[in-house]
Amino acid sequence: MQDNEPPKIEFPCDYPVKVLGRSSDSFHGVVLDVFHRHAPGFDETRVAVRDSSKGTFTAITVVITATGKDQLEALHRDLLATGQVQMVL
Numbered sequence: 001m002q003d004n005e006p007p008k009i010e011f012p013c014d015y016p017v018k019v020l021g022r023s024s025d026s027f028h029g030v031v032l033d034v035f036h037r038h039a040p041g042f043d044e045t046r047v048a049v050r051d052s053s054k055g056t057f058t059a060i061t062v063v064i065t066a067t068g069k070d071q072l073e074a075l076h077r078d079l080l081a082t083g084q085v086q087m088v089l
Contacts, residue, residue, distance in 0.1 A: 011067055014064075016062070019031050020060075020089075021085045023051060026084070028060065034075065037078065038074055038075040039062075043063070046063040048061045057086075
């Protein structure tokens with residue numbers, strides 16, 4: 001019998017968060033400000049930025065040390081609340 005529950009995450013752990021939004025001069029800074037609020041001290045060398053082929057969208061992947069589900073939910077909520085983020089994975 002298979003269990004359909006997602007695997008349990010053991011905190012703290014390294015957790016990659018991918019953020020997608022329309023490219024703009026302020027997008028990168030706005031996204032990193034939210035990460036600084038929710039995951040202070042994250043390693044900025046573990047931030048990857050990729051633009052779409054036409055340059056319309058930007059994807060930013062940030063690896064943080066996740067401390068719990070509440071932190072991840074608040075991070076997700078505040079990223080979407082910026083009005084610049086279209087998707088958080």
